Amino acid sequence: MQSILAKAWVLLGWFYFSLIGLVGLFYVSPPKLKEIIATFVIAAGAVLAIFISANKLFDNQAKIAAFFRPVDEKVDSASFGQASFAVELKKVLPQGAKICIVPRLQSLYLAYKLYPHVPIVLGKAADYSNCEFVVSQFGEILEPVGHKILEYKGSYLYQLR
């Protein structure tokens, strides 16, 4: 019996148990009490939502402060420098070049910023055979992959052929 109750508590917790209790109470209550229960549920919902939201927003003070920074700075900082790296890459990359990106943190973001270039984000076992240029975010490629033609804040562009 105890184990059933323990399991029920894990599955339902105060949330569903109190819901069942309130619904039961509602059914057996006279109309006036029914109205009070319904109002109580709505009021509790509103108060709790405001309380949790206020707490969560209070935790976001650093972000609120960040709002006042210049837009370009915010974009570059939020993209770990990849927004400005994309601008530099676009200056160097010829149209229609076959570009590959070594998969790192948010390579998809860099690919998006490079449009109309459509780079291939390489798999874990990097195969450079279809690449003319290789982009490496946040670090150099240790194996020899052509020559480095751009270095920007710790990210690199290599030309293979």
Add this chain to the structure above:
Amino acid sequence: MIILLFLAIVSFLQLGLLIDYYLVCGRKLELKLAPFFGLGLGFVTIFLMVLGLLEVSISRAIVFGLAAVSFIPIFADQSLRVQLAEEIRKHIKNVKAQNGIIILGFGLFLSVILMVTFSHIPWSDDAYERWIYKGGAFWHDGVVTRDVLYQSEPSDDPILWPLTSSWLYHFLGQASEFWVQVIPFGVYLAIVLEFFRRKVNLLWICILAFTPFLWGYVVSPEYVGSADLLLGFFLLLSFGALLKGEAVYGAIFLGIAALAKNDANPAILALMILFTYNFLRSKKRANLVPLLVVLAFFSFSVFWKINYDLGSRFLQKDILLSVFEKRPFIEYNFYSLQSFREEFRQVSKWGIGWYVIAFFVIVYFPRIFSQKQLMWVFLLFCAQFAGYFWVYYVNNVDQATEIATSISRLSLQIYVPALFFAYMLSVFAKKS
């Protein structure tokens, strides 16, 4: 930039106003910002999709020209001008009649959300693989192209979010993942305003507006780039209209919802069945119009997918062999059910929003079947849930991973209309 951003948002509202005034409600204007915004987003999407089918590209000058042309009726149509002025006067009077502390408090809350939202950019794989990626590409190319549609796999995602963001980019003159966040922010605001327009009790509006995951979706870099809030918005407009007996609006907004995300398809299919049943039973011409509207939207959506050979990830499976044989039906769906049970009690995400919904749905459950509107919307919710269970059953990814990454977003899609449904249920119950 702020002015251009403002112009872009106003263009959605203005286009929505024109469609509503001339095509839907027979030249009788009622100022309803959320439906105007929804209609504007829908019109821009369909317009750009048609241009895509015709392979006609669009430029910044054309977008500005179209937006300018959309303002001509205000000057040329005296009836519209007079009604609009009257409606604006009425709304200003209504706002002035509201409690100042409430307006100030909500204004302050909105400002904080705005500041948090515009302190970063969207930051998720989904955003840069699909939604925001496609938006930037459509803007750059000036037209929907096959290459871009096939860029992400599977490629069957509807493209309302990318196309409306490309419209915004035309105004801005650049593809900006930073400024595009104004659309989700606007959608959040429109959802709250729709509750105000429907004269929902203030406590219910507080539950909605302060639900942590609702505003949290807008301020979160991980979520803001996805299309789930848009779907929740259109489902609210659709289900809200159906609950008020406005069948044509219900059909239009559910049709637009299907252009925002595939997840709306179960509800649109269910609505088609309900409208067909209603028409066949009554044989009234008035009941034929919403059926034709919803059929038109659904057919357009299907035609689009067939034309571009986009397929559907959840229907192109050899169900008997690859799914039913390998996956025990009851156990898998029971696992999904348990996941929803667990999700709904996440108080840090939902407050006790789901608790409130569950309470009112349970205590007034028998009344659902006494009102046609309530029963219809209830059936649409059932269809939506059936769709979610189906998706979790047939998905390529293993079920636990799929649920972990998507259940909050799916719950958000139906949370807003469900809260409105619970409110309406309590209203109907009081009346009777």
